[in-house]
Every structure is written in C-alpha cells, then in structure tokens.
Amino acid sequence: MLAVMVVTGLFYLGIVRQIPADAPALAQAGPLIPYVIGVIVLSIIVQVVLAIASPKEAEVPADERERPLLDKAGHWSGVVLGVAVIHGALQYMWTGQGSVMFHWIVGGLILAQIAEYGLQILFLRRGY
Numbered sequence: 797m798l799a800v801m802v803v804t805g806l807f808y809l810g811i812v813r814q815i816p817a818d819a820p821a822l823a824q825a826g827p828l829i830p831y832v833i834g835v836i837v838l839s840i841i842v843q844v845v846l847a848i849a850s851p852k853e854a855e856v857p858a859d860e861r862e863r864p865l866l867d868k869a870g871h872w873s874g875v876v877l878g879v880a881v882i883h884g885a886l887q888y889m890w891t892g893q894g895s896v897m898f899h900w901i902v903g904g905l906i907l908a909q910i911a912e913y914g915l916q917i918l919f920l921r922r923g924y
C-alpha cells in the first residue's frame with residue numbers, strides 16, 4: 797500500500813503542477829477525481845494479490861506487540877498532516893490563494909498516509 801500511495805501521490809502532483817494558480821475552483825479540485833479512482837483501483841488490486849498470496853494472514857488482527865507500534869506510526873503521521881495543514885494555512889495567509897491551501901491539505905493527507913505506512917514498516921521491522 798505504501799507503493800500505491802507513492803505512485804498515486806506522484807500522479808496527483810504531476811496533475812496539480814500543470815494547473816495554473818488562477819484557475820477556477822472546480823479546475824483546482826479536478827485532479828482529485830483521477831487520484832481517488834487510481835487509489836481505489838490500485839488498492840483493490842494490491843489487496844486481492846495479498847489475499848491470494850497469504851490467505852491465512854488476510855483476516856489476522858494485530859497482536860499486542862504490534863498495536864503500540866501501529867499507534868505510534870499513526871501518531872507521527874498525524875504530526876505530518878498537522879505540519880502540512882499549518883503550512884498550507886500560512887501560505888494562504890501570505891498569498892491569499894485558497895487553491896494553494898487546498899493542495900497543501902490534500903498533499904498533507906497523501907504524505908501522512910505515506911508516512912504512516914512507511915513508519916509501520918520501519919517500526920515493525922526494528923521493533924521500536
């Protein structure tokens with residue numbers, strides 16, 4: 797899922813970079829449609845492949861050793877999201893462009909999800 801988020805996040809960034817800053821609000825929100833469709837389709841594909849590869853592990857909940865590590869990764873991804881939202885709000889205050897804030901918030905959501913998956917991998921492998 798980390799790879800799905802990275803690929804779709806880069807796809808979203810590529811689309812957003814082509815939109816002029818003074819484009820109407822509907823045009824600014826337009827990249828969300830192909831991004832969300834891409835995330836849904838790729839997530840379904842990845843989950844089906846993982847379920848086929850390891851059918852016994854598909855329904856196994858996290859055990860008592862994994863839960864604190866998953867919570868810690870979720871905490872730090874929340875920090876990433878908070879930093880992105882505050883940065884977007886500050887940029888809105890400086891530039892007055894709501895589209896900049898909108899894209900910082902959406903980008904922050906994407907970065908927070910990437911951080912959560914990456915930190916889960918790191919924490920579970922290292923046992924922090």
